[in-house]
Amino acid sequence: MEALYAIAVGVLTACGIYLVLRGRTFPVIMGLTLLSHGVNLFLFASGRLALAAPAVIGESADPTDPLPQALVLTAIVISFAMTAFVVVLALRAAVELRNDHVDGVDPEEDWRP
Amino acid sequence: MNHLPVLPILLPLITGALLVTLPRLGLNAQRFISLGATVAGLGLVLWLGSMVLEHGRLVYALGGWAPPFGIVLVPDRLSVLMLVLTATLAVPALIYACRGDDDAGAHFHALFQFQLMGLNGAFLTGDIFNLFVFFEVLLIASYALLLHGGGTARSRAGLHYVIINLIGSALFLLALGMLYGLTGTLNMADLATRISNAPQADQPLLQAASLVLLVVFGVKAALLPLLFWLPRAYTAAAAPVAALFAVMTKVGLYAMIRVFPLVFALDQPLAALTAWQWLWPLALATLALGGIGVLGATSLRNMTAYMVIVSTGTLMAIIALGSTEALAAALFYLVHTTLLTGGFFLFADLIARQRGAAGDYMVVTAAMKDRRTLGILFCFGAVALAGLPPFSGFVSKAWMLQASLAEGAAGIFWPLLLGAGFLMLVALSRAGSKFFWRQSPERDHDMRADRVRLACVIVLVGAGLVLSLAAAPLMDYTRSVAAQLMAPGDYVRAVHEAGLRLTGGH
Numbered sequence: 001m002e003a004l005y006a007i008a009v010g011v012l013t014a015c016g017i018y019l020v021l022r023g024r025t026f027p028v029i030m031g032l033t034l035l036s037h038g039v040n041l042f043l044f045a046s047g048r049l050a051l052a053a054p055a056v057i058g059e060s061a062d063p064t065d066p067l068p069q070a071l072v073l074t075a076i077v078i079s080f081a082m083t084a085f086v087v088v089l090a091l092r093a094a095v096e097l098r099n100d101h102v103d104g105v106d107p108e109e110d111w112r113p
Numbered sequence: 114m115n116h117l118p119v120l121p122i123l124l125p126l127i128t129g130a131l132l133v134t135l136p137r138l139g140l141n142a143q144r145f146i147s148l149g150a151t152v153a154g155l156g157l158v159l160w161l162g163s164m165v166l167e168h169g170r171l172v173y174a175l176g177g178w179a180p181p182f183g184i185v186l187v188p189d190r191l192s193v194l195m196l197v198l199t200a201t202l203a204v205p206a207l208i209y210a211c212r213g214d215d216d217a218g219a220h221f222h223a224l225f226q227f228q229l230m231g232l233n234g235a236f237l238t239g240d241i242f243n244l245f246v247f248f249e250v251l252l253i254a255s256y257a258l259l260l261h262g263g264g265t266a267r268s269r270a271g272l273h274y275v276i277i278n279l280i281g282s283a284l285f286l287l288a289l290g291m292l293y294g295l296t297g298t299l300n301m302a303d304l305a306t307r308i309s310n311a312p313q314a315d316q317p318l319l320q321a322a323s324l325v326l327l328v329v330f331g332v333k334a335a336l337l338p339l340l341f342w343l344p345r346a347y348t349a350a351a352a353p354v355a356a357l358f359a360v361m362t363k364v365g366l367y368a369m370i371r372v373f374p375l376v377f378a379l380d381q382p383l384a385a386l387t388a389w390q391w392l393w394p395l396a397l398a399t400l401a402l403g404g405i406g407v408l409g410a411t412s413l414r415n416m417t418a419y420m421v422i423v424s425t426g427t428l429m430a431i432i433a434l435g436s437t438e439a440l441a442a443a444l445f446y447l448v449h450t451t452l453l454t455g456g457f458f459l460f461a462d463l464i465a466r467q468r469g470a471a472g473d474y475m476v477v478t479a480a481m482k483d484r485r486t487l488g489i490l491f492c493f494g495a496v497a498l499a500g501l502p503p504f505s506g507f508v509s510k511a512w513m514l515q516a517s518l519a520e521g522a523a524g525i526f527w528p529l530l531l532g533a534g535f536l537m538l539v540a541l542s543r544a545g546s547k548f549f550w551r552q553s554p555e556r557d558h559d560m561r562a563d564r565v566r567l568a569c570v571i572v573l574v575g576a577g578l579v580l581s582l583a584a585a586p587l588m589d590y591t592r593s594v595a596a597q598l599m600a601p602g603d604y605v606r607a608v609h610e611a612g613l614r615l616t617g618g619h
Contacts, residue, residue: 020280025272032279039286046294068293071242075286078249082282085256086275093268102276104269 001049005041012038023107025090025100032086036079044072117164118173118186120157121196121233124150129226144211147222151207154229155200162193169597170604172239172611179615180239180608181303187239187608190594191444195236195367198448199360201576202455203229205569209459210353212566217262217351224261228254228357235364239608241292241376242299244368245285248333252278255361258354259346270349273342281332288325291318301376302608305601309380320387323377327369327388334365335425336392337399344406347418352462355414356573359455362421363447366428370440375601383599384435393433397529400426404533407540413461413473413548416540417454420498423533424450430526431513439516441595445588446509449580453498453506456573460494463487463570464548467560475544480552483562488549490574495541497577500534505580510534512588 012034019031047065055066090100099106128150132143165171170189174180188196207225215221231251238244256278260271293299295315296307308319328339335343343362347355369392374383383389403423410416424446431443465473467481481487497504510530517526580587597603 020276028276032276032283035280035283039283039290043286043290043293046290048294065297067299068290071289071293074242074246078246078282079279082253082275082279085253086272086279089256089260089268089272089275093272096265096268102272104265104272 001051005045005049009038009041009045012041023101023103025094025102028102029083029086029090033079033083036075036083040072040075040079043075044068046071115164115171116173117157117161118171118188118237119175121154121161122186122230122237124154124157125226125230125233129223129230132223132226133220140216143222144215147226148204148207148211150226151200151203151229154233155197155204158193158196158200158233161188162197164188165190165193170607172607174611174615177615180612181298181300184243185239185300185608185611186237187302187604188237189604190590190597191367191371192236194444194448194590194594195363196233198363198451199229199232199236202360202452202573203357205572206353206356206455206459209356209462209566209569210351212563214262214351214353218260220257221261224254224257225357227251228258230254232360232364236367239301240299241301241304241372242289244372245282245289248285248364248368249282251361251364252282255358258357259350261354262351264349266345266349270342270345274346277332277339277342281329284325284332285329288322288329291322291325295319295322300608301372302605304376305379305605306609308376319377323373323386323388324391326372327391330365330368330372331395332365333362333368334429335362335399335422336365336429337395337402337426340399340402340422340425343422344410344415344418347421347458348412348415352414352459355417355458356455359421359451359458362425363428363451366425366432366447369429370432370598374598375604379601379605382435384433389433389435392429396426396429396433397525398426400430400529400533402426404529404536407533408536410540411474413464413475413544414458416544417457417461420450420457420537421454423537424454427513427530427533430529431517434517434520434522436516436520437592437595437599439513439520440598441588441592442509442512442516444591444594445505445584446513448587448591449497449505449509449577452573452576452580453494456570456576457494457498459566459573460491460570463562463566464491466566467558467562468548469558469560475547477547477551477553478558479555480557481548482558482560483567484549486567487562488545490571491545491549494574494577495538495545497574499538499541501538503581504577505584506577508581508584508588 016031016035019027047068050064053064055064057063094100097104165188173186175184231247234247256275260267332339403419403426406419407416410419428443431439461473468478471478497506500506500510517523
């Protein structure tokens with residue numbers, strides 16, 4: 001399970017970083033989303049992976065660490081809100097700058113005669 | 114239990130929440146509430162400061178939950194310095210905004226309060242995940258404040274700023290995940306104990322976590338490879354927002370000098386940390402780049418943004434030396450540079466308002482009506498910023514040069530610091546002569562400078578003189594801050610004892 005989990009986190013993070021480095025805002029936002037998913041899974045794993053172990057003390061003989069779940073919850077709330085914000089911001093920038101490039105200029109447009 | 118330590122967080126939170134929820138509150142009422150809360154906040158942090166001076170350090174367990182499991186606020190001398198600095202900068206910036214800038218978009222005052230809440234929280238907390246949360250609070254408020262007023266320049270700068278800070282937040286969480294996975298705690302004092310007792314096998318991962326944290330704080334502080342968002346963002350922001358942002362880059366620096374000496378260097382010298390060794394070359398490169406940027410800036414606002422980068426480079430380089438004396442000198446310079454650059458963001462706006470279409474761009478235009486008052490003020494400000502006597506820039510620079518000499522780093526640091534100071538002087542005199550001496554023969558601009566705005570600028574630029582007159586007590590204070598930071602064992606002990614007290618000694 002650890003290997004599968006690690007590969008999933010790695011793939012999500014790698015795809016996220018690749019997309020964040022793109023030039024248009026939509027892939028960048030997708031990249032931020034993937035990156036935050038990767039990070040959330042990573043945070044979750046910091047309490048170690050366990051099967052059938054509830055995060056409530058007294059419910060089972062070997063409860064799992066509840067703190068990473070609280071941390072992930074905070075991180076999810078923040079990253080979800082920020083994704084919504086950055087989508088709105090990117091839309092506004094696209095309308096105002098008349099293109100969807102992160103730098104606000106369309107590199108192909110400049111070459112047109 | 115005394116609840117004073119949590120009030121600098123609660124006051125702006127409640128004020129901001131009131132400002133958002135009270136329906137159809139007039140702008141004047143909003144200004145009154147916001148300004149009242151900010152001034153009260155200044156009084157509050159001064160009161161907290163007197164308590165901290167008395168006890169050296171307070172430990173406040175939120176909700177009575179004992180550390181290391183509950184979240185603690187640990188106001189100490191460094192926190193107080195940063196809190197008072199923030200509040201001192203916030204009052205003139207807010208008064209300046211009340212003269213019209215707050216009308217350019219919705220919820221300016223609420224966002225301003227949330228920004229203060231995030232800043233105060235970050236300076237107070239003793240829990241590293243809580244530090245992350247307050248970073249997010251201040252960042253989210255700053256995203257909206259940066260966009261306040263709208264326009265293409267702000268949208269473009271805002272997009273960069275938001276994206277790079279979101280990536281920074283993701284990296285922060287990665288570092289925290291690593292630290293929690295290895296130590297099982299997030300309380301900074303407890304982390305310090307566990308990291309100093311960590312098995313050899315954990316060292317590579319701990320080092321990786323510390324380097325990721327360096328990147329995160331480097332983004333906030335604008336350290337070299339991570340600073341390219343700053344000039345555009347600070348140039349585009351509304352003037353009072355940019356002035357408040359002058360203290361935002363210092364949050365990155367604060368986080369570095371709070372986290373690294375305590376969490377990673379409890380049982381070894383600070384200079385032996387890998388992260389700290391990276392800091393020195395990066396800081397020097399930042400300093401050099403900032404100097405060149407100042408010279409190449411096209412507007413006064415842009416130039417001030419590059420001066421923020423120069424100050425980051427200087428501060429990082431001097432703290433990279435890792436000695437108590439160097440740290441004390443850096444803290445003195447931090448106070449000076451934050452107030453002065455904040456004042457200059459406002460000043461650039463004041464000048465731009467009187468030059469019509471030319472704004473604060475360095476072009477020759479018709480003469481300003483108030484050129485004498487503004488010119489004299491500009492001259493004082495420029496001399497203070499460039500680090501010439503008799504202002505605080507000179508005092509702090511001389512102290513930093515002395516401290517670097519004692520560490521044997523003068524060979525590289527002196528030429529760079531003095532060179533950057535020289536470039537700043539050249540750029541500022543060029544700007545001054547364009548603004549005040551060379552005028553096109555058209556009729557003078559007939560706009561007078563707004564008296565209240567002018568007073569705000571005078572207060573912040575005048576801080577340069579006040580700081581140099583009151584240099585001795587402030588130097589003593591920054592020395593005591595540095596001494597406290599360099600003895601992280603006391604911090605750990607204080608938090609541990611507070612935990613024992615709360616659990617009844619078990």
